[in-house]
Amino acid sequence: MPEKIRDVAHVSAVELLTPVLDDTVRFFTDQMAMEVVDRRGDSVYLHAWDDYEQFTVKVTGANTSGIGRTWLRARSPEALERRxxxxxxxxxGLGWSDDEPGYGPVFHFTDPDGHPFGIYHETRRYVPSDATRPSLKNQASRFPGRGANVRRLDHVNFLARDVVPSEDFVVAALTGRPSEQIVLDSGTKAAVWLTFSDKSYDVVHTRDWTGSPGRLHHVAFATDTREDILRAADVFLEAGVHIETGPHKHAIQQTFFLYVWEPGGNRIELCNAGARLLLAPDHEVITWTEAERAKGQAWGLETIASFHTHGTPPVTG
Structure with missing residues (x-):
């Protein structure tokens, strides 16, 4: 059996589309404690405080909400060539681009469901200003001490018309490996969690009940502790941000979580998932049945109905 290689280092940044650009940017700066590092046309680039790269989120004004491009960093120039x-x-594949600040050449492509991606290796690290220079030299910028204080991008959950082709693509073309999945009684795969690293997951593909391609379930950002998420709930409450559900604990992946909707309508998760790592190189995929999923979360309130129906861009009818 050929040795499994890991050519993708991590999910590095994501683009969110919003019909209310200024309001969404304020959400990320004021409530998520990110820093605006660049503006180009209708796009604003924001940096989470411990991201080593130049930007974490690109917010782009559009007619509706949804997800734009997701960027992956390859582990080496040779890994990039292979991918x-x-x-x-x-x-x-869609071809090469050098349009994004902070990246060298980026190869653009889509997954089978139509979600845009870019993969690259060359990158420019974030350089703090006098105002953001940290006291500790082993972090990217100073701890912001405001809002939710999210440290980094954690994962992206894509909605997919059919989960299996997207999973097969991530495994075969991007060297990801599945860690957990939901399989219905009919045999249909309803969701799959995949990782590029020792984290338990980096990307998720969840079946879109509308049958639409290319939509978003949520983008997740990591906090240091569960207590940070509890405080974030108060931060969002005072700011009038819609809290959809949580704080609770997922059974799948055991993630402690809070879900909110940013002003443009995209679902944002705050999560504390760093305690569970997949150190076993021969990890076996955990399968959850329909009956097990019907029990809901590990603990907390019952899963709210909108968690299963809300995605962006919205689908009418």
């Missing part, structure tokens, strides 16, 4: 060749063999 580009693999994506091109799949027929989903």
């Amino acid at each position: 580009v060749a693999s994506v091109e063999r799949s027929g989903l």
Whole structure:
């Protein structure tokens, strides 16, 4: 059996589309404690305080909400070459670009469901200003001490018309590995969690009940502790941000979580998932049944109905 390689280091940044650009930017600066590091046309680039790269989120004004491009960093120039060749063999490659600040050449492609991606290796690290220079030299910028204080991007949960082709693509073309999944009584795979690293998951593909392609369930950002998430709930309450559900604990992946909707309508998760790592190189995929999922979360309130129905962009009818 050939040795499994890991050519993707991590999910590095994500683009969110919003019909209320200024309000969404204020959400990320005031409630999520991010820093605006660049503006280009209708796009604003924001940095989470311990992200080593130049930006974490790109917010772009659009007619509706939704997800734009998700960026992956390859582990080396050679790893980038291998992944580009693999994506091109799949027929989903779109070509090279050098338009984004902080990145070298980026290869654009889509997954089978139509979500835009970019993969690169060359990057420019974040350089703090006098105002953001940290006291500790082993973090990217100073601890902001406001809002939710999210440290970094954690994962992206994509909605997919069919989960299996997207999973197969992540495994074959991007060297991801599945860690947990939901399989219904009919045999249909309803969701799959995949990782590129020792984290338990980096990307998720969840079946879209509307049958629409290319939509978003949520983007998640990591906090240091559960207590940070509890305080964030108070922060969002005072700011008038819609709290959808939580704080609770997921059974799948055991993530402690809080879900809110940013002003543009995209679902944002704050999570504390760092305690669970997949150190076993031969980890076996955990399968959750329909009956097990019907029990809801590990603990907390019952899962709210909108968690299963709300996605962006919204679908009418």
